[in-house]
């Protein structure tokens with residue numbers, strides 16, 4: 186993969202706050218997976234887009250206060266993900282402490298439904314949180330993810346809209362556009378006086394994250410359309426996932442990410458219309474070389490394969506093309522039938538051979554027959570440990586944060602279970 190000096194430079198600025206233009210600040214994250222906050226200083230107070238993770242809120246407020254003491258007039262949620270809305274309490278408390286009014290909070294009308302859903306699925310979210318963002322404490326006990334049950338208190342927007350809203354404040358105009366993308370409640374903010382676009386997670390420093398394996402449906406086509414619309418506005422500044430982008434780079438990055446999303450969208454639709462199922466589609470969709478090699482579009486967090494899944498499941502049911510899988514037997518029973526025919530020691534030996542040949546993925550499949558089919562036997566522990574090692578190796582090979590964490594966390598749990 187090519188090294189892009191501009192990307193490297195922007196990465197260097199991660200963690201550093203920047204004054205992008207008069208009255209425009211980028212306030213950085215202190216958590217490696219959160220996005221920055223955008224701040225516009227108006228004559229009537231501050232407008233802030235995104236507040237960081239819950240634990241980051243106080244630090245973001247402190248950083249903003251190094252520049253300006255004016256009240257927080259309006260806080261905008263780019264979408265309802267926890268690393269964008271979580272820090273809000275610190276902003277409200279700061280206004281309170283200084284005797285300022287409570288800030289107005291703007292979000293898309295679906296943000297409230299998202300918060301309700303998060304509360305409904307709190308246990309599930311802790312579980313997938315452990316898989317995607319594991320910490321040593323979570324792994325300490327297999328049920329560790331169930332600790333810290335204190336529920337986060339969501340602050341719901343008091344001002345919502347459906348497709349578009351705008352407002353003027355203290356010499357600036359704020360135009361808010363709905364753009365289903367990473368979430369159904371995603372919006373982006375345009376400030377024409379500075380040609381500034383604040384994008385939340387619409388742009389990250391890698392492949393856009395549609396089709397996250399742990400999350401619900403996302404919106405590949407609308408995401409492409411939004412990025413195309415943003416590029417048409419020829420922004421001078423973008424504040425988004427990778428940090429702050431300026432001028433030509435800001436426009437180019439939107440265009441290129443949009444191209445990747447549109448390409449996969451069109452390919453999956455074309456193959457669906459040819460009667461293909463997911464396995465064939467995964468094998469057939471190949472990115473054009475310039476997109477595949479683009480340092481800004483690598484599958485380090487989102488992944489092109491995830492995007493394929495996202496488009497596929499949006500337009501199809503869960504059937505995978507094999508009628509034998511419509512009402513399947515438990516996979517352990519299927520594996521036990523294979524074990525009746527093949528010595529499990531032979532299977533593990535073959536898995537190790539495949540591992541040695543660099544066919545880690547195939548080795549995993551072969552090992553799984555033993556893991557699933559040999560419970561309560563002597564060889565089970567050996568198979569679990571082999572699987573753990575294969576998962577750790579595969580995590581390194583795929584080089585994707587989300588898939589890698591799922592594999593590494595699962596490996597840690599397998600090791601724990603087998604000890």
Ligand SMILES: [Zn+2]
Pocket residue numbers: 264266367386
């Ligand atoms: Zn997000």
